[in-house]
Amino acid sequence: MMKLNEISEALKCETFCGAEYLDREIKFGCASDLMSDVLAFSRAGAVLLTGLVNIQTINTAFLAEIEALVFVRGKIPDERMIEMAIIKKLPLIGTPYSMYEACGILFNQGLGSTMECISEKVING
């Protein structure tokens, strides 16, 4: 569990919208560019790290109860995405780190995976 502002600080993020929601509690981390994977395997209360910057990222986050979006590798959402995110009360932040680095940083700080239940099942049988 991490606060969104701790995540933002750890990943040296800039905030595109939703600064008022930075005190949200984030239960899990999730990273994918494939929105169907997010819909299939994420749990409510996660932060989504993604390199996919389009309106379907916003829709996916809203519908799958994702608490915040982190765009990796300096990617910037456009005006329409920001407008949609504001309506949906979804904070959008962006990190200069790559997906791999950003995941590593959050994992090291103790943020568990939203897909943990699945990987545990695969490893332990």
Next chain:
Amino acid sequence: MDKTFTRTFTVVGNNFTDAGKVSTEIKMILKQLGINSTIIRRVAIASYESEMNVVMYANKADISLIVSPTEIQIVVEDTGPGIPDIELAMKEGFSTATTEMREMGFGAGMGLPNIKRNADIFNIESIMGKGTKLNITVSLN
């Protein structure tokens, strides 16, 4: 809620700009009806995958939301090419998606299995050259 609530929306194929709007509205309605958030999430995901399928593959579809005191139903009836092999389409990873679809984060052959995963009852019928009908039921009990 004592009586049945019904609402039908229209989704137009290939309109990637508006894709997701209907599912967003469905989620808002279910919230207003006071449905449990875990149930809402399952319905929203199934509805969104269905909506994306219509946008990606069909000409047009009616998506109906039917909420009764015991269950929520999403019925998706499209006019489109139909699915030649439903068993194959239900397999995770099987896809006929284009690059544009994949660029939106979809088209990886997860849609129909995702819908089934979130439904308590899932029915699919398809007639080649006419269209496909999905019936998704999520129980409220």
